[in-house]
Amino acid sequence: MTSPETFHGWLGHDSTAAKGNLSWQPFTPKTFAETDIDIKISHCGICGTDIHTLRSGWGPTHYPICVGHEIVGHVVRAGSSASAQKFSLGDRVGVGAQAASCLKEDCDECARGMEQHCPKGFVGTYNGKYPDSGYWSMGGYADYVRVPAHFAIKIPDGVKSEDAAPMMCGGITVYAPLKNNGAGPGKRVGIVGLGGLGHFGVLFAKAMGCAKVVAISRRRNKEEDARAMGADEYIATSEDEKWERKHSRTLDLIVSTVSSPDMPLSGYLRLLRTNGEFIQVGAPEDILPAISAFALIAKGCKIGGSQIGGPKEIEEMLQFAAEKGVKPWVEQRPMKQANPSVVDMEDGKARYRYVLVNHDHDDHAKL
Structure with a gap:
């Protein structure tokens, strides 16, 4: 060989x-x-x-x-x-x-x-x-x-090769910010975007035992998939009227996987509870939208970012996926x-x- x-x-x-x-x-x-x-x-x-x-x-x-x-x-x-x-x-x-x-x-x-x-x-x-x-x-x-x-x-024996492959980047990109920002029992988590990254976010948040997992996308065409992955609620930002107001102060943590400079960032921040966190992992080729400082100050919110994970963290993620049966x-x-x-x-x-x-x-x- x-x-x-x-x-x-x-x-x-x-x-x-x-x-x-x-x-x-x-x-x-x-x-x-x-x-x-x-x-x-x-x-x-x-x-x-x-x-x-x-x-x-x-x-x-x-x-x-x-x-x-x-x-x-x-x-x-x-x-x-x-x-x-x-x-x-x-x-x-x-x-x-x-x-x-x-x-x-x-x-x-x-x-x-x-x-x-x-x-x-x-x-x-x-x-x-x-x-x-x-x-x-x-x-x-x-x-x-x-x-x-x-x-x-x-790769652990319990994870198939075709499942492990997308975890090496897509999986760790959302596993890391979920784990490092306290996702787990009692935590209410939103995942923005239901693409390759976002679907991992829903799967991992559910496997971590979060109290509520909310999938957030522009349209409602992926709602059935999101719920099959474990999402408890679904928000369609381009179709649901006054979604920011309806779901205001309902989430502790939001992980954003989208790569659009046109995202409704101020609306996402309204969904956070006091001391909530918004973590950006998608990387637009342009800049993020401007926001009012009061969107952060009024509730003590934080905006952060996350980039993949180190080898030990990837190994931990794979073991977690094997133990919990996470399958992309x-x-x-x-x-x-x-x-x-x-x-x-x-x-x-x-x-x-x-x-x-x-x-x-x-x-x-x-x-």
């Missing part, structure tokens, strides 16, 4: 790649280090970040690029370092949106298990530059991926259908996460 010298993946060469103009081509991975592992990819989720990056929506993208940071597969090569040797050949592992950080003892963030906030050496799983080699990272719309072992996580709503598609799947994802057709599958690499005996 080993990996080839040349990997193959769906490469984007300019901003039109987001329109389904990816090309299956060979590329050379970063030089193998003893801290690395190579993973033979079986599954890779499609994340909204992939689309933003392919079209250079958040800033200039380094092309050519292979996106995909919801990766699951099996270890086929491991370096000699302690971090790499914790894996055995054949282990089923996942990799999320981060591939490296400085990991230095004097880095407060890395030392506290918050590698995702490392100010010195954060490298994304794709479109990130490794400072030691100058290599630009390449992601999981591919047959293999090479990453530092510190950022790979073993996914549609599996062959890796060869990456182009139409990217287009469908951008058009909002996913219900609620697409997962690309390398059928030749999918070893069901290891699930």
